[in-house]
Amino acid sequence: MDQGPLVLKEKPIVGISACCMGSPVRYNGKGWNLLESIGREKGDFIWVPVCTEVLSGMGVPRDPIHIAGDSGKDVWEGDARVISRGRRDLTQDILEGCRMGAKVLEKANVKAYVYLDGSPSCGVYRTSLKNKRLGKPPGVFGSYLYDHGYFLIPVLDLQSPLRWWDWKRRLLAYLWLEQASITNKKDIYDVWYRYKFICQELDEPWAREKGHELANLKKDPDEEYIHFFKKEILDLLRRPSKSNKIINSLWKNYSFYRRKTGETIEGILEPDTKRNITTVAKELSMMERAAFDKGVFFGTSPVVYRGNR
Ligand code: SF4
Known part of the structure; x- marks a missing residue:
């Protein structure tokens, strides 16, 4: 994939x-x-x-x-x-x-x-x-x-730069999923692979349970199941995250990025470092850009917009 x-x-x-x-x-x-x-x-x-x-x-x-x-x-x-x-x-x-x-x-x-x-x-x-x-x-x-x-x-x-970053990444994820065509088990797994990290950040217990449920899917689910699956994620994406959760996700994703590329991104700080939310928002944008350029998945922001400005 x-x-x-x-x-x-x-x-x-x-x-x-x-x-x-x-x-x-x-x-x-x-x-x-x-x-x-x-x-x-x-x-x-x-x-x-x-x-x-x-x-x-x-x-x-x-x-x-x-x-x-x-x-x-x-x-x-x-x-x-x-x-x-x-x-x-x-x-x-x-x-x-x-x-x-x-x-x-x-x-x-x-x-x-x-x-x-x-x-x-x-x-x-x-x-x-x-x-x-x-x-x-x-x-x-x-x-x-x-x-x-x-x-x-x-x-x-x-x-607020950090709040706006949070709204924007959830909005893009919401819009992509809203129009996505999901017809079988494979499509569901593909969506879950992309969305599970952001879902975990927004509601860990729900995402854990959903992950187990999906792992036990025996056959292609019916339309009603697919509709409900989509709706649950869309509803979750409408809910804001919290600064500490976003900072933890950033660090988790950054660690993944370093493992994958062997490179560091100057300016991304350890999760316990005291800094203001404007700095955190900048780090997130840097992480997003670097992940996009290197083709590394940044799970907490699974969808990006790349059109002409
Ligand atoms: S109805 Fe809405 S758009 Fe119009 S003035 Fe009131 S808040 Fe603004």
């Missing part, structure tokens, strides 16, 4: 809350260009900005809205309403705007979305991705995207 990384050649398409890409569409006429923080990497994606409040027919400026009830999910289920500061009930307008936003994303073949934390429209529980319920409740559009399996990235994490 080829030992290098899997390569995405098509530019990944990512949806984004329009106000985070500089569009001044917030209720108060503001917007921020938060993509600036990822620098040149901005050009590695096709961005699809959406503002569901504007699609609801609300202009700029407008009254701010809030959810009267627990969350955006309850709005879809008819158990909560969306109310403006001027006490207008905008529930149906917002639902219509969200349906339109969803159509735009579908038409553009978007599978991932960068959202504004805390918004009653675009927000998602930051921590719902880790199965905890802290922070502001999901907005109406955010809960739709979460329930429909979108890969959701909180925009503020683009400001």
